[in-house]
Amino acid sequence: MTILREMNVKEQAIEAKKAAKIVGLLSREDKDEALHVLADTLEKEYKYILKANELDLERGRKKGYEDAFMDRLALTKERVIEFADGLRQVATLDDPTGTILSEWTLDNGLNVQKVTVPLGVIGMIYEARPNVTVDATGLALKSGNSIILKGGSSAISSNKAIVEIMHQALEKTNIPKEAVQFIESTDREATKQLFTMNEHIDVLIPRGGASLINSVVNNATVPVLETGVGNCHIYIDHEADVQKALNILINAKTDRPAVCNAVETVIIQKDWLEKNEELLTSTFKKHGITVHGDERALQCIPGSIPASEEDWADEYLSLELAVRVVNNLEEAVEHIDRYGTKHSEAIITENSETASLFLQLVDASCLYHNASTRFTDGGALGFGAEIGISTQKLHARGPMGLPALTTVKFMMRGNGQVR
Amino acid sequence: MTILREMNVKEQAIEAKKAAKIVGLLSREDKDEALHVLADTLEKEYKYILKANELDLERGRKKGYEDAFMDRLALTKERVIEFADGLRQVATLDDPTGTILSEWTLDNGLNVQKVTVPLGVIGMIYEARPNVTVDATGLALKSGNSIILKGGSSAISSNKAIVEIMHQALEKTNIPKEAVQFIESTDREATKQLFTMNEHIDVLIPRGGASLINSVVNNATVPVLETGVGNCHIYIDHEADVQKALNILINAKTDRPAVCNAVETVIIQKDWLEKNEELLTSTFKKHGITVHGDERALQCIPGSIPASEEDWADEYLSLELAVRVVNNLEEAVEHIDRYGTKHSEAIITENSETASLFLQLVDASCLYHNASTRFTDGGALGFGAEIGISTQKLHARGPMGLPALTTVKFMMRGNGQVR
Structure with missing residues (x-):
């Protein structure tokens, strides 16, 4: 040699x-x-x-x-x-x-x-x-x-x-x-x-x-x-389909928690959360997900622990998840603007106009409507090969x-x- | 107000x-x-x-x-x-x-x-x-x-x-x-x-x-x-047409000396220079161009003054011109690699293969064969409007x-x- x-x-x-x-x-x-x-x-x-x-x-x-x-x-x-x-x-x-x-x-x-x-x-x-x-x-x-x-x-x-x-x-x-x-x-x-x-x-x-x-x-x-730091969010809108929301959330969090396109924070519209809090709680439990919540999330999701500033800002790269509760799309976009790393951001909603607004307003490289953030990958999207995922503009x-x-x-x- | x-x-x-x-x-x-x-x-x-x-x-x-x-x-x-x-x-x-x-x-x-x-x-x-x-x-x-x-x-x-x-x-x-x-x-x-x-x-x-x-x-x-610092070069190859070479050189130097796409150094193949030194000297004189030359240029162009390192590296933005004499294309490309700012570089030659090699080998945003560097401009090239000329990659x-x-x-x- x-x-x-x-x-x-x-x-x-x-x-x-x-x-x-x-x-x-x-x-x-x-x-x-x-x-x-x-x-x-x-x-x-x-x-x-x-x-x-x-x-x-x-x-x-x-x-x-x-x-x-x-x-x-x-x-x-x-x-x-x-x-x-x-x-x-x-x-x-x-x-x-x-x-x-x-x-x-x-x-x-x-x-x-x-x-x-x-x-x-x-x-x-x-x-x-x-x-x-x-x-x-x-x-x-x-x-x-x-x-x-x-x-x-x-x-x-x-x-x-x-x-x-x-x-x-x-x-x-x-x-x-x-x-x-x-x-x-x-x-x-x-x-x-x-x-x-x-x-x-x-x-x-x-x-x-x-x-x-x-x-x-x-x-x-x-x-x-x-390339690649992904503090990714999923926003569950009040018009989100429950089954799609849970499937996508669980996939994005648990499929490969350590990769950059895994979700780190879910932002939930308050009415949707109130309607689905039990199902959500049992789903988190079933998949071994630890929830770090804001005040309203702590009230709705038993067993969740209070989120600190780091919970919003950093990647967990593990089965932990931050949960933020908002009144509307605008608050969700504000949260992502503040803490996002411009990698992958998703909205779950059956309203395609709401989805389009989210896709336009959120500043990130990959925006998803009703799909998992896990698709941000050269192979998965059909690029053939990938040298990295750019989070710059x-x-x-x-x-x-x-x-x-x-x-x-x-x-x-x-x-x-x-x- | x-x-x-x-x-x-x-x-x-x-x-x-x-x-x-x-x-x-x-x-x-x-x-x-x-x-x-x-x-x-x-x-x-x-x-x-x-x-x-x-x-x-x-x-x-x-x-x-x-x-x-x-x-x-x-x-x-x-x-x-x-x-x-x-x-x-x-x-x-x-x-x-x-x-x-x-x-x-x-x-x-x-x-x-x-x-x-x-x-x-x-x-x-x-x-x-x-x-x-x-x-x-x-x-x-x-x-x-x-x-x-x-x-x-x-x-x-x-x-x-x-x-x-x-x-x-x-x-x-x-x-x-x-x-x-x-x-x-x-x-x-x-x-x-x-x-x-x-x-x-x-x-x-x-x-x-x-x-x-x-x-x-x-x-x-x-x-x-x-954007825009242009230490631009024109290389006159041994197969350059004399009239084209002089026209282009004079245009690139004197049309608007203070702009970034004006030429600052001409690199001349030695045989071409020996054949055309009198015509070149009289042309420089006629247009009021002061020549800063390397050793060989000083010998061929009466009235020229010795070029220092700064003459090769900096923009004059005036009617001064650095003159470098080389044996071949390779030496010309080496000089441009060393001193160029990746803005606009030209070759004058009747040999289109030599030209293509120059266009491929020289690392710059705009490469010219038999034309003035002055065309590097959004308006001149038909872009409609221009926010600047990028010299980065x-x-x-x-x-x-x-x-x-x-x-x-x-x-x-x-x-x-x-x-």
Whole structure:
């Protein structure tokens, strides 16, 4: 196995930028072939990866990480095959670059084309999951970019092994291995260096918890694609169908409580709550949901505990749920405006006009009428692949597929035109 | 005349955010009508604006501002009419919001729409020109946004008068006047407050010189649409037609030297220079262009003075020109990569393959083959209106029209779908 050379972060970024020029000129065929070579090599060398993963798991056990965290960290042969299949799937997607979005000719004969092109160098800053190392690399290369990977220290051995295998594989392709840079240092200073390399890095994509994302957003001068903190709400309107409301609420809370599109607060119109308080209480009990309620919720839902400011503002990522009671849609929208993270917000109502108003008024990337917030996911919505879920408004919003990793150029062709 | 109430910046931003909800729901008709009322009222009250402008001019004369600066600051009846006509022209443009960019239905029946929506609150931070006060307001309102205006202190009286008139006009429309906020304080602290109001401001757009733009980019946590510093290059290839090269170079340098799309450095292939050095020298002389050259340029162009690092890196915005001599395209691209600001870059050559390579390799928003860099302009390229020229890669690149002031929402409509 090749040993990754110790380099300083700036040198790596400069290498990535140079390599980006080469990747950006490659044909779709070259890139897809490289993705297949990457996939095949990862599968072939799965034992090397699992051995490295064992080191991370051992360290994790010693540190006493909780089960859910260890689950995300643990690799198996099957998971490595999933990584490889993910790369093969990206190879089937359309090349997002080289698309002429629009074209026109001025009266003076100057031809104007607006063409999609790669961003250049993508800096990926992420936490535990080693799958991001593979997924992000596949999406970056397919869209003609270089990538700088800075994973969490808890998965450092797995990530390093995966990148070693990928570098070995790239030697057999037209993509220079310098297009995939791995920051080996677990020092926080290394991450901070990435924050201000505007000359060499075109975009930073943080993936992880709120503190990681805020640290990048608040400290980076390099443009950031903000992803994924989801303090999601479901508003149950007074005209909500009871069965739909309960099904959707339980699905959004319990299907996978730890993910960003799970619901964290339900806002209930007071008349609906009064009519359905017993059924609601028994449903919460049945599914093991702990309720943190405001004053009115405490009165209606036995066993609920008082909600504090943090209950409204933070993600639980567990089977806990905040319950707020309101008089009307306006109060619901106000609550979401105040505490929402612009991720996924739903309304349950049989009145489609009320629903449309909610969809227009609430400021978020994904708005739902009578459906679970759990659909906010590139796979579930049919995007093919996803580099993250953007909760910002500029460039890309919601699940980000390959087009989010491109920008445009205006290409003007003339024969001597002047103004 | 109404007197603008002294408010603190945060209160103003909160008012703008509230008003944005209302503007965002208005129909195209409501918004266009409001633009016409704004236009008519500005024209009617032009004397009030000119009187205020006189105060700015007087202050400027006392401070000894240079002529070009005073020119940009000075208003006349005709210029006020131009502002009004600009607003009427924006009214003729398509509404950029409410467009369904794509729509599909999942197998489970969940309908997905990707719809354009307003950004919300736009913070405009700009220097002397009072026309930005009107232009930016028109574009923001047409795209359903609120705007916070923070103009330069040298135009404070003119800007204040313009906003007073616009507020007066908005009283007669369905747009709440709180949608247009004017920061009256000329204190730098007021500007800095805008930098970190992520909760209330959706995007900051700086327009002005490099120091203003850098200050916003480096200090703002609110997302920024970076505009307009143009250190533009023209590369004259060894296969360049002499007449085209000279025409384009002279146009790009002398048509309006002080604007961002003027050329600042010409990069010349050495063989072409040797063949054409006399003609080039006489052309520079005829047009009063001062040449700052590298070693080889100094040898070929009599009267040229040595170029320093600043000559390559900074905009002259005058009839000065840096001249760099290279052996080939690769060296030209390297120079542009190092010193360019990703604005507008041109190649002059009769070889279309060389041109295509240049257009692909150079990382900039606008690339030209055999045409002047001066075409980088919303008006010249047929965009209808322009809020600035983006030199960044995310969200919007190149001349930014109305669509740059929108984002998207995914609106999902179901009948109880869960995962």
